Amino acid sequence: MDSPIVIDRPRRGVNRRLQTMITCIVLLMVAAGILLSGEWIPSDAVTPDFSRKGLSPSLEYPFGTDWLGRDMLLRTLKGLALSLKVGTIASMVSAVLATLIGAAAATGSKWLDAAINWLIDLVMGIPHLVLLILISFACGRGLTGLVIGIAVTHWTSLARLVRAEVLQIRSQPYIMVSRRLGHSTGWILLRHILPHILPQFVVGLVLMFPHAILHEASLSFLGYGLPPDEPAIGIILSESMRYLTGGMWWLAFFPGLALVLLVLLFDRLGENLRMLLDPASAHE
Amino acid sequence: MRLEAINLGFRYSAQSPDILKALSFQVKAGERVGVVAPSGYGKTTLVKLLAGYEAPTDGRVLLDGAPLPQKGASPVQLIGQHPEQAINPRWKMRQVLAEAGQLDTPLLSELGIEPAWLERFPRELSGGELQRFCVARALYAGARFVIADEMSTMLDAITQAQVWRCLLAESERRDLGLVAVTHNPALAERVCTRVVDLREINHVAG
Secondary structure, three states, X not given: OOOOOOOOOOOOOOOHHHHHHHHHHHHHHHHHHHHHHHHHOOHHHHOOOHHXXXXXXXXXXXXXXXXXXXXXXXXXXHHHHHHHHHHHHHHHHHHHHHHHHHHHHHHOOHHHHHHHHHHHHHHXXXXXXXXXXXXXXXXXXXXXXXXXXXXXXXXXXXXXHHHHHHHHHHOOHHHHHHHHEOOOHHHHHHHHHHHHHHHHHHHHHHHHHHHHHHHHHHHHHHOOOOOOOOOOHHHHHHHHHHHHOOOOOHHHHXXXXXXXXXXXXXXXXXXXXXXXXXXXHHOO | OEEEEEXXXXXXXXXXXXXXXEEEEEEEOOOEEEEEOOOOOOHHHHHHHHOOOOOOOEEEEEEOOEEOOOOOEOOEEEEOOOOOOOOOOOOOHHHHHXXXXXXXXXXHHXXXXXXXXXXXXHHXXXXXXXXXXXXXXXXXXXXXXXXXXXXXXXXXXXXXXXXXXXXXXXXXXXXXXXXXXXXXXXXXXXXXXXEEEHHHHOOOOX
């Protein structure tokens, strides 16, 4: 065996930390781009035009057109932007809620802990969709109801995780050291405990994101979510089901692929953020 | 100044056996007391009570006749056995020292802490290196009593000597009271002005 030993050496000047950061920035920019494109595409760009209905993907219409002659690329972009908006807001609210509740349960009195645990069990016990439909319906269908509904149903598992994590960190010797050095509970919570929760928060957020989008889609499909004239990705997908048998595969393929890619993008983003936040890999 | 334990008793719950019972103990400023006993005789429990990490079941821990302050910086500082648990793994060493206000002190070079270490995370340092930080932290400006619980057990001989020399010099300079818990009678003989055998002052039955 006389093959030379190959040492995997990073390019000079670009270490792994920098690479990770660049990846994060690029991913964030893609997400921002999708969000902005959804805002910028005028709604008359997706008005029906029967002179071009049912076209398969071509250079002019990369994602093809649908049975009403609407450009699927533009519709997909608009749908992704809307899903992104719902997903981001809802999972953000939900994750913040989970962190606050979880931390309160871990640091508060026994009574509060028991009450919060009971609440978590209660919310977990009710099927998401039922609760979502109720809340969304009560808030008068549309974006607000959806966001509130998703936020109120998705915080439970993350709250449990945060509670356990805070309990575990609170018993660490360095917390006691800090206390005996005269630091207040608030200071310790802010400087010692919250930074430990951050990775859980980020990962929780990322995991909640696809759930939020899918629940948004299923609610819209059932007619309790967004109105049909708003091209959410869930609506696009459910509508296209009827035309798949007619051979219009691109109606479901491209929006579905785009949704998967968007979810993957958030997954990568979470992974890269975790690497930056975790001391075990932060300096690599 | 005087740190004393009066009639101290400790057990984990009402049903569990006594770990400490009717234990009285005293350290004065400037005094260096060694506490020796085999494993499982309550050495660590005693220092946890002395440093206010745990509350005693019976008896009291007094500092100059008054109970240990529960709030604010404690004059009694504990250096534990496991430095890697006593330091937040997410903090850089600079933050760890800043927490105790010990960033600008000649102590750091005396302890052999390299300036480059300040920008590292705990996992990027060895146990011996971390323990030096714990010592520097415990010797913060408000410390009057320092309790070293098997602090040098996991250090190599040279590091042990260096850390102890620094701790002794500093306690001399500031007239600190020192409690050294150890398995090592030779070390206790060498460092302390007085050695106490926990088996003699702890009145646990059986």
